[in-house]
Amino acid sequence: MATRKKVLLKVIILGDSGVGKTSLMNQYVNKKFSASYKATIGADFLTKEVLVDDRIVTMQLWDTAGQERFQSLGVAFYRGADCCVLVYDVNNSKSFETLDSWRDEFLIQASPMDPESFPFVVIGNKIDVEDSKRAISNKRAQMFCQQKGGVPYFETSAKEAINVEQAFEVIARQALAQEEAGDFNSDFPETIPINLESSNNGCAC
Amino acid sequence: MANPLSPSIPPSPPSPSASFYDMSDDEEGDYNTIMHTRTGKGVKLLYSKSKVYVHPTPSAKDNIPGFIALIQQKSSSLAPTSPSTEARPTSASSSKSVASTSLLLAWVPESALGDAYDTYVKVDLSDSSSPPRQSYLVPEPPTSTTTHSSLGTYAFAVPVSEIYSLLVRPPSLGWWFGSVVINTRAGDSFPALFFHDSECESTILQRKKLARESFDPFSDGGGMFWGGDEVLRWLKRYVNIERSGAEPSIYLVEPTADDKLNFGGKPTTEKVRKSLEEENKNTPSKKRDGGMDPITKTLKEARWNFLEKLSQVTTFTRRTAQAVAENQNLPPQVRRLMHNPQVQTLQDEFDSARIYLARWAMGIAEQSERERMNRIWTAKDVLEMEDSAVGEFEILELEAGNLSLSERRKPVTLTEWNGWFDEHTGRLQITPDEVKERIFHGGLDPEDGVRKEAWLFLLEVFNWDSSKDERAAALNSRRDEYIRLKGAWWERQIEGNSTPEQAEYMRDQKSRIEKDVHRTDRTIALFAGEDTPHPDPDSPFADVGTNVHLEQMKDMLLTYNEYNKDLGYVQGMSDLLAPIYAVMQDDAVAFWGFEKFMERMERNFLRDQSGMRLQLLTLDHLVQLLDPALYLHLQKLDSTNFFFFFRMLLVWYKREFEWNNVLHLWEVLWTDYLSSNFHLFVALAILERHRDVIMEHLRGFDEVLKYVNELSNTIDLQTTLIRAEALFRRFQRTVEAIDKKGNFPAPNLRQRKPISATSSSDSVPKASASGADTGAGPASSSGSASGGAASGSGSGSGTAAQTKQQQQQQNKGKQTQGGQGQGAADAKPKEKVISPELRQLLSRKVEKLDKKEVRAHGGGVGT
Numbered sequence A: 001m002a003t004r005k006k007v008l009l010k011v012i013i014l015g016d017s018g019v020g021k022t023s024l025m026n027q028y029v030n031k032k033f034s035a036s037y038k039a040t041i042g043a044d045f046l047t048k049e050v051l052v053d054d055r056i057v058t059m060q061l062w063d064t065a066g067q068e069r070f071q072s073l074g075v076a077f078y079r080g081a082d083c084c085v086l087v088y089d090v091n092n093s094k095s096f097e098t099l100d101s102w103r104d105e106f107l108i109q110a111s112p113m114d115p116e117s118f119p120f121v122v123i124g125n126k127i128d129v130e131d132s133k134r135a136i137s138n139k140r141a142q143m144f145c146q147q148k149g150g151v152p153y154f155e156t157s158a159k160e161a162i163n164v165e166q167a168f169e170v171i172a173r174q175a176l177a178q179e180e181a182g183d184f185n186s187d188f189p190e191t192i193p194i195n196l197e198s199s200n201n202g203c204a205c
Numbered sequence B: 001m002a003n004p005l006s007p008s009i010p011p012s013p014p015s016p017s018a019s020f021y022d023m024s025d026d027e028e029g030d031y032n033t034i035m036h037t038r039t040g041k042g043v044k045l046l047y048s049k050s051k052v053y054v055h056p057t058p059s060a061k062d063n064i065p066g067f068i069a070l071i072q073q074k075s076s077s078l079a080p081t082s083p084s085t086e087a088r089p090t091s092a093s094s095s096k097s098v099a100s101t102s103l104l105l106a107w108v109p110e111s112a113l114g115d116a117y118d119t120y121v122k123v124d125l126s127d128s129s130s131p132p133r134q135s136y137l138v139p140e141p142p143t144s145t146t147t148h149s150s151l152g153t154y155a156f157a158v159p160v161s162e163i164y165s166l167l168v169r170p171p172s173l174g175w176w177f178g179s180v181v182i183n184t185r186a187g188d189s190f191p192a193l194f195f196h197d198s199e200c201e202s203t204i205l206q207r208k209k210l211a212r213e214s215f216d217p218f219s220d221g222g223g224m225f226w227g228g229d230e231v232l233r234w235l236k237r238y239v240n241i242e243r244s245g246a247e248p249s250i251y252l253v254e255p256t257a258d259d260k261l262n263f264g265g266k267p268t269t270e271k272v273r274k275s276l277e278e279e280n281k282n283t284p285s286k287k288r289d290g291g292m293d294p295i296t297k298t299l300k301e302a303r304w305n306f307l308e309k310l311s312q313v314t315t316f317t318r319r320t321a322q323a324v325a326e327n328q329n330l331p332p333q334v335r336r337l338m339h340n341p342q343v344q345t346l347q348d349e350f351d352s353a354r355i356y357l358a359r360w361a362m363g364i365a366e367q368s369e370r371e372r373m374n375r376i377w378t379a380k381d382v383l384e385m386e387d388s389a390v391g392e393f394e395i396l397e398l399e400a401g402n403l404s405l406s407e408r409r410k411p412v413t414l415t416e417w418n419g420w421f422d423e424h425t426g427r428l429q430i431t432p433d434e435v436k437e438r439i440f441h442g443g444l445d446p447e448d449g450v451r452k453e454a455w456l457f458l459l460e461v462f463n464w465d466s467s468k469d470e471r472a473a474a475l476n477s478r479r480d481e482y483i484r485l486k487g488a489w490w491e492r493q494i495e496g497n498s499t500p501e502q503a504e505y506m507r508d509q510k511s512r513i514e515k516d517v518h519r520t521d522r523t524i525a526l527f528a529g530e531d532t533p534h535p536d537p538d539s540p541f542a543d544v545g546t547n548v549h550l551e552q553m554k555d556m557l558l559t560y561n562e563y564n565k566d567l568g569y570v571q572g573m574s575d576l577l578a579p580i581y582a583v584m585q586d587d588a589v590a591f592w593g594f595e596k597f598m599e600r601m602e603r604n605f606l607r608d609q610s611g612m613r614l615q616l617l618t619l620d621h622l623v624q625l626l627d628p629a630l631y632l633h634l635q636k637l638d639s640t641n642f643f644f645f646f647r648m649l650l651v652w653y654k655r656e657f658e659w660n661n662v663l664h665l666w667e668v669l670w671t672d673y674l675s676s677n678f679h680l681f682v683a684l685a686i687l688e689r690h691r692d693v694i695m696e697h698l699r700g701f702d703e704v705l706k707y708v709n710e711l712s713n714t715i716d717l718q719t720t721l722i723r724a725e726a727l728f729r730r731f732q733r734t735v736e737a738i739d740k741k742g743n744f745p746a747p748n749l750r751q752r753k754p755i756s757a758t759s760s761s762d763s764v765p766k767a768s769a770s771g772a773d774t775g776a777g778p779a780s781s782s783g784s785a786s787g788g789a790a791s792g793s794g795s796g797s798g799t800a801a802q803t804k805q806q807q808q809q810q811n812k813g814k815q816t817q818g819g820q821g822q823g824a825a826d827a828k829p830k831e832k833v834i835s836p837e838l839r840q841l842l843s844r845k846v847e848k849l850d851k852k853e854v855r856a857h858g859g860g861v862g863t
């Protein structure tokens, strides 16, 4: 069965503990919100097949624990990411202020080939909560995203399923674009380690 | 049986009397067996649902969209002119009501509908919550009761009276679509129909409507409403549908008393096994009136059940399925099932997830193992065991001791416990080790309250040699101390006499704790309630409500912050506290139990993660030593960071076992009876249990992680504990053997202390532990591989791979400290030693950190 190569897009979801990463992912993949998700410990992922234009792609969405203390272990799954989603809670200014460090941490650990052009998407979650609790205005978040080179920005509610589909559609597109760009020159870095390994083997024998 | 999914077009079939779909263009060549004849006669389209797909090949691009529909024929259209009607066995249908014989359940591809398409869409979108008011006529689809007559198009229409059962799988957890498989009374099954709910407008509307009406988008079953629910709803209006008690995904259509009996009560695997065994012995099976005997029927259901599982997954290859079929752990019956030609074809058809399949196979193996465990061991069993994974045959040795298995593994009751203490002084009359041995093997009675007392000893809130009075006094002073600690932060908060930094820190900690407490064990009755208004109207949880136990949990965790200032609250702590609080149901007592528990767990929560790294590294060494073949495989998968055990090790399997088993496991671990790190042997036992599956099926870090994460709630605690003990004994013997050999140097302490803050590349293994071939015994199937891991070319290439990785990291300039020294050490020839990390496992003493160390490792303040 000659079919086109299967596309797997790896997406990493980051942000402070409790901003709703697990909830967003489950809302998108399972169309469900449950108030009793447990705090994420370690990492897990969900997959979803989506249609981007005429292509069926599989998105692998990685969910990690939000507490900073666990981030140093992230390196194992950051590698090979095609898109990084930064989530904050619009009612919690601290979670917004840490976005920058999440972004930096990701770039350090995932070390993408071209950090400048690596796609990020920012999501401000929990917009269903009453206006009086809102801490970060849409405008402020927009400005932040502008400064970061025009990062797409979405305001969502994982609870009420507002804007979640839309955000992930853009995430999928960004990831696919990155994947295709990456494919272009992926032969090169792979050949070097192979040579290195075989020459080492030669020595050992 | 013909393969319903074969892409080849069968020879021209008998022309169905009333098929007349318009073929719109050449693309529909596949469907050229459908006749164009118009008879002018129509059938009533009662209900239809769009975007129901057949998945004929591995590739999603070959999926065929269509409609599932319930159609009412005029009685006259059941005229015997239809060839397929003639072919139908009449005996089964004779007892059916007129209504169900005139009803057809059909699936038609969109492309074959022609003009009727609009009508199908209209019916789909019309309100289906009540019987249809208006009648829509559509051309009659070709009737067929077997997959033979599906005309190579997958299209079918089966009289409802001919349906024996429906296998219904709701969509689940991001992995697959919901599906329905129709099984006929003649024993045939139609291809699985997949409900692409997110494309189906009517399902989307129905969900919205449900959400509007009841604020609850979920169906009665508790799952999200989906297309399959709708089909069941249609059918229930006309026929009796009963859900099978034994196999909840099977819905029986107009079941006979016999059917109900067959599907009631006993677990299905058991039944299949029995049926197969009977069949094997050639016992003449009792025939039911109307065709198939129950054995064949059960088999069919089980097979479909299995095939359906295959079809649900997405990266499956034939090779993998073959490997499963050959797996030694599979009972022969299942292996036979797997070799059924149709299963094999399906293996080709579906591109799917090995993880799922692997787990399924594992479930069967687990089941049969449990059965074996309940039997007396025979010499044959021993021989069988020697083939299998590490540690299995020690179980025999262990259980062959003087105490019988059931005696030693009976839980300790309150009566037994009290009997160990002097009536008057309340002092323990037997040795702490004797107590620990009993609890280690049997656990504590979950019902009679013995835990409340015994846990305080195990956690060392009480001294083992204390008297009743001393314990009462200790408890009193602990209570006072708790109140004092709690009062300290409470007062600061009320009186506002803290610095702005303190206040900010407190606010932050409070919100972290609150967020987690509200997400901890809410399914346990104690923590479920939301009936109390929240004390703080500004809290993000103000509008969901709380309960007194959640509030106590928050206070205890905040108080712990006050007590252990350097650590701060870290995620996972609430998980560790909840069981202790639930058992004690007294905040002050639970607090001190938790405080003691934290003494041993603290290092896992340090900011530099040195404790977790050490544990993962120790596990790495342990696997290298005891199962080098598995180790090599994990190395290939880039999985020797053992990150997939992170969750288990951090919260002591809290997410892997159900509540009562967690309590049991913890009390076993608290005994430190064999090792203060026995939880690592539990990890190894779980890993070993799945090692064949991992080695045969899993192809990447992500798959291993997913597989291990999803073991949650599937692990049998009893057998895991037995295996862990066996593994510990094997480890002990291996170490002794290595130490005895003169050519091995003494323990190598040159490198570094067990705890060291290094970069994550530290988890790259050093082959410092090896020599597994010494103690592994001649039966080990991994003999040659184990030699390889210890020395020679195997370890050479492993090192090359690691070095490569490190160099890459260094080239990128991202990984800093730690990595280089390690890389240099790796380049040297291996010394065959037991690493200090491993040697530590032989100790029963709990390593605790003093406060200075907590700070040195980054503590927690401000994180």
Ligand SMILES: Nc1nc2c(ncn2[C@@H]2O[C@H](COP(=O)(O)OP(=O)(O)OP(=O)(O)O)[C@@H](O)[C@H]2O)c(=O)[nH]1
Binding pocket: A015, A016, A017, A018, A019, A020, A021, A022, A023, A024, A034, A035, A036, A037, A038, A039, A040, A041, A064, A065, A066, A067, A125, A126, A127, A128, A129, A156, A157, A158, A159, A160, B515, B518, B519, B571
């Ligand atoms: N009101 C509201 N609450 C939400 C929303 N999304 C998540 N929550 C709640 O916020 C809390 C945290 O949600 P999670 O999805 O577990 O957060 P997380 O980012 O995965 O947290 P960590 O796993 O700790 O990193 C839970 O109590 C959720 O019920 C939302 O859109 N609206």
Ligand SMILES: [Mg+2]
Binding pocket: A021, A022, A023, A038, A039, A040, A063, A064, A065, A066
């Ligand atoms: Mg989470």
